[in-house]
Each structure stands twice: as C-alpha cells, then as structure tokens.
Amino acid sequence: MNLLYANDRPGEYPRSWYAATAAELAPFPALQGETQADVCVVGAGYTGLSAALHLAQRGFSVVLLEAHRVGFGASGRNGGQVGSGQRLEQDELEHMVGREDARRLWDLSEEAKALVRGLIDTHAMPVTFHPGVAHACRKPSEVAHAHANAEKLARDYGYDQIQPLDRKGIRALIGSDAYVGGDIDRGAGHLHPLNFAIGLARACAAAGVRLHEMSAVLNIEQGPRPVVRTASGSVRAGYVVLAANGYLGNLMPEVAARVMPINNFIVATEPLGPRAAEVLSEPVTVADTRFVVNYWRLSEDGRLLFGGGESxxxxxxxxxxxxTKPMLDVYPQLRDVRIDHAWGGTLAITMNRLPCFTRIGPNVLSASGYSGHGVALATLAGRILAEAVAGQAERFDLMASLPQPRFPGGAALRWPMLVLAMTWYSMRDRLGI
Structure with a gap:
C-alpha cells in the first residue's frame, strides 16, 4: 500500500478545518510529456515550495512536481506551530555536536522563524502570524527543567523571549488543572499551515516556477542529468531536490532508512463563542510534555483545534x-461540545529528532524528517537546498554532518519495532511516569 493514497482521495485535501478555510488556489496542470529544467523539485510542501521559490529567485529554471495538491501532506495538516530552536534542546545539542555547532543550529532556527514571517509579509500571503507558544508541564521536575532551559537560552544565547509560568500562571493561561507549570515563548508563534503553503505556491508561480499537481514521481534515473518520471511525463534536470518527507516511500531507500513516516491527528470543535476564553486567555498555541504530545490553539473563528495521538x-x-480522549483529559468541561472536523496526516521523524539532510549523489539532494518541528525548519531547509544547488553548500553540509542513525530493523521491521517503543512511552504517559 502507498501512503500517498492510503487515507485520501487523489487530488483532494482532507476534510479539515484548514481545507474548509483555505485561500483560493486554482489547480496546476499535471505534467504531460518530456521537459527540461535546471532543477526538478519533488514534493510541494514547505521544503519543496521554499526550495523552488529560492531557486527561481536565483535565476534557475525549476519544475516542481506534486503527487496531489500543493500543501497536501503534513504542510497543510499540521498544528501550525512556528517554534524556536531545533527539535532537541540546546543542552542536548551542545553535548551532541559541541557548543560552536549548537550555536550555529540555534542561529539557523532563529533565521527559520524570521524567514516564515518575512515570506508572509513580502508576498502578501493570506496568513496571519499569531505570536506565542506555551509549553505545559505535567510534573514539577519538568517545570524546573523548562525554567532552567529559559535561563540558559537567555544567558548563553541572548534569547530573552521565554516567560516562566508557575501552576497559577499556566492555569490562568490555559484554563485547565492538568498541568503544574511551564513557560510561554513570545518569540515563537502559530499560523494557518495550509494557507502558508498556498502563499508559497502563489509566490513560486509568480517567480516562474512550473508547478505540476497530480504528478506522482514513479522513479528517478540518476546520472549527469537525472530523469524524473511520472505516469504521463518526465523531467530531465541538472539537479533533483527530494522534498517528499513522510511520503517519500521507496523512491530513495538511502533516505527511507533514516526517516520514518508516522501519523498524527487533529480535531476542530464547533465555534466555542464566549467559552473560548475558558480554554485560552490569550491567542497562543500550547504543547505539553507528554511523549506523544498534545497541542492545541484557538482558530480565528473561535474553535478549539486540538491535536493528539499517533499511529x-x-x-x-x-x-x-x-x-477527543486526550482533549477531554485537558478540558473535561468541553464534553458537550460538537466536533466539526477531524483529520490526520503523515509526518516524518528521525531517530534523534534532527532533520535528515542527505546528498544522495552529486546532483541529488534531500531534506526531510523534521519530527514535528517543520513549519519553520522545512521552510529554511528549502532555502538551504537552493544555496547548495547554487554552489554555496556550507549550511547544507553542516546539517548533513549531524549524526543521523538508521532505524533498527531496516525498512521491513522499523514499523513493528517503533510500535513497540511507542506503546511503552504511551503507557508511561498514561501512568504519569
């Protein structure tokens, strides 16, 4: 079975609140016949759209191929969080790669947030950036760790945007007794993820990128000028950029061994009206400290968008x-609220939760595996991929040098082994360990 078609109708967005409120974007034609380009980009999520846009702005001719619609995958379905840092905290990165490279990774993550906001403004996208990402802790030890992390970022990285919260503070913010403290990052934020992807697609089209939807890539013939084939056409290009993330499948086994697709889910309630103030006292987004993270925010029309659970x-x-089970654990007072939308999507994780940048060949590059931190990082990855194609590979090589172990068991056994591991961590969540 192919993840591209396992849960979705070809060429249709899932029935999400995002799709119901998406900005208008006329379909792009499927690839027909043979064509040529300087670069062929595979996948029209944040990575591929950003790479195509930045390449076109550098003067490259670009063909962008998407199996369904622009932003069809995780880019159009996620929680919309534009978070600070990498997926790992800075103390972990310092231990893993040293302080100098940890600092470079932090600076890249700050650039990633600024890039998202800059693209929204520059291209007048149909997107509003809402500042504020709160982290809700279940245990006093987690609160202590969160507050120490805020102190470290202020002291060592000059980042003073994080406000510590005690039990009273987190309760006042999120209207729930489920947590004992946390923090709020005023330098991070959230947005409508599908409309951001649509905004990037509009910018790509305006820059001269040739976008083709309903053009799933069947195989790639590597060589001095690789050939990318679909069912109805082919692209011969000087470079190929792979940006399919959790939907890469077996297109490139070298990447698949290090990048695992997993599924995550979101519901949208009916508009809450005055009750919305009981859920969040500020228009921020929240994530908690469970291993299988719960995350939530209010939509612009006053719905609770709540994400949780994995498969x-x-x-x-x-x-x-x-x-709804984890949602009601946090907000039991919403038991009578109607669910209007429910959708899932496939993202990609890596063993160490750091992005996987790979030079598959001298002219085939890949970036994926953002592990739930992709709105900002994937957008920046596109810029970094464009730099590498243009011969400025220092930042790509930094990311590619990060340790990136293979999943145990290989492609055949990685899912069963992951299920065993995740079941154990889910049980720890339920027991509060």
Whole structure:
C-alpha cells in the first residue's frame, strides 16, 4: 500500500478545518510529456515550495512536481506551530555536536522563524502570524527543567523571549488543572499551515516556477542529468531536490532508512463563542510534555483545534475517538461540545529528532524528517537546498554532518519495532511516569 493514497482521495485535501478555510488556489496542470529544467523539485510542501521559490529567485529554471495538491501532506495538516530552536534542546545539542555547532543550529532556527514571517509579509500571503507558544508541564521536575532551559537560552544565547509560568500562571493561561507549570515563548508563534503553503505556491508561480499537481514521481534515473518520471511525463534536470518527507516511500531507500513516516491527528470543535476564553486567555498555541504530545490553539473563528495521538502504519484509526480522549483529559468541561472536523496526516521523524539532510549523489539532494518541528525548519531547509544547488553548500553540509542513525530493523521491521517503543512511552504517559 502507498501512503500517498492510503487515507485520501487523489487530488483532494482532507476534510479539515484548514481545507474548509483555505485561500483560493486554482489547480496546476499535471505534467504531460518530456521537459527540461535546471532543477526538478519533488514534493510541494514547505521544503519543496521554499526550495523552488529560492531557486527561481536565483535565476534557475525549476519544475516542481506534486503527487496531489500543493500543501497536501503534513504542510497543510499540521498544528501550525512556528517554534524556536531545533527539535532537541540546546543542552542536548551542545553535548551532541559541541557548543560552536549548537550555536550555529540555534542561529539557523532563529533565521527559520524570521524567514516564515518575512515570506508572509513580502508576498502578501493570506496568513496571519499569531505570536506565542506555551509549553505545559505535567510534573514539577519538568517545570524546573523548562525554567532552567529559559535561563540558559537567555544567558548563553541572548534569547530573552521565554516567560516562566508557575501552576497559577499556566492555569490562568490555559484554563485547565492538568498541568503544574511551564513557560510561554513570545518569540515563537502559530499560523494557518495550509494557507502558508498556498502563499508559497502563489509566490513560486509568480517567480516562474512550473508547478505540476497530480504528478506522482514513479522513479528517478540518476546520472549527469537525472530523469524524473511520472505516469504521463518526465523531467530531465541538472539537479533533483527530494522534498517528499513522510511520503517519500521507496523512491530513495538511502533516505527511507533514516526517516520514518508516522501519523498524527487533529480535531476542530464547533465555534466555542464566549467559552473560548475558558480554554485560552490569550491567542497562543500550547504543547505539553507528554511523549506523544498534545497541542492545541484557538482558530480565528473561535474553535478549539486540538491535536493528539499517533499511529504507525498505513491506515488511520478512528480520529475523533483517538483525539477527543486526550482533549477531554485537558478540558473535561468541553464534553458537550460538537466536533466539526477531524483529520490526520503523515509526518516524518528521525531517530534523534534532527532533520535528515542527505546528498544522495552529486546532483541529488534531500531534506526531510523534521519530527514535528517543520513549519519553520522545512521552510529554511528549502532555502538551504537552493544555496547548495547554487554552489554555496556550507549550511547544507553542516546539517548533513549531524549524526543521523538508521532505524533498527531496516525498512521491513522499523514499523513493528517503533510500535513497540511507542506503546511503552504511551503507557508511561498514561501512568504519569
């Protein structure tokens, strides 16, 4: 079974609140016949769209191929968080790669947030950036760690945007007794993820990128000028950029060994009206400290968008049942609220939760595996990929040098082994360990 078609109709966005409120974007034609370009980009999520845009702005001719619609995958379905830092905290990165490279990674993450906001403004995208990402802790030890992390970022990295919260502070912010403290990062934020992807696509088209939807890539013939083939056409290019993330499948086994697709789910309630103030006293987004993270925010029309639960494999479970249980653990007062939308999506994780940048060949590059931190990092990855194609590979090589172990068990056994591991961590979440 192919993840591209396991849970979705070809060429249709899932029935999400994002799709219901998406900005208008006329379909792009499928690739027909043979064509040539300087660069062929595979995948029209944030990575591919950003890479195509930055390449076109550098004067390259670009063909962008998407199996479904622009932003169809995780880019159009995620929680919309534009977070600070990498997926790992800075103390972990310092231990892993040393202080100098940890600092470079922090600076890249700050650039990533600024890039998202800059693209929105420069291209007048149909997107509003809402500042504020809160982190809700379940245990006093987690609160102590969060506050120490805020102190470290202020002291060692000059980042003073994080406000520590005690039990009273987190309760006042999120209207729930489920947490004992946390923090709020005023330098991070959230947005409508599908409209950001649509904004990037509009910018690509205006810059001269040839976008083709309904053009799933079947194979890539590597060589001095690789050939990328779909069912109805082919692209011969000087470079190929792979940006398919969790939907890469077996197109490149070298990447698949290090990048694992997993599924995550979100529900949208009916508009809450005055009750919205009981859920969040500020228009911020929240993520908690569970291993299988709960995350939530209010939509612009006053709905609770709540994400939680994961699955491993092809088929999605009962999404409403999967997500409403953790939602009601946090907000039992919403038991009578109607669920209007429920959707799932496939993202990609790596063993160490750092992005996987790979030079598959001298003219085939890949970036993926953002591990739930992709709105900002994937957008920056596109810029970095464009730099590498243009011969400025220092930042790509930094990311590619990060340790990136293979998943144990290989492609055949990685899902069963991951299920065993995640089941254990999910049980720890339920027991509060």
């Amino acid at each position: 491993y494999g092809y088929r999605f479970p009962d999404i409403v049942k999967t997500v």
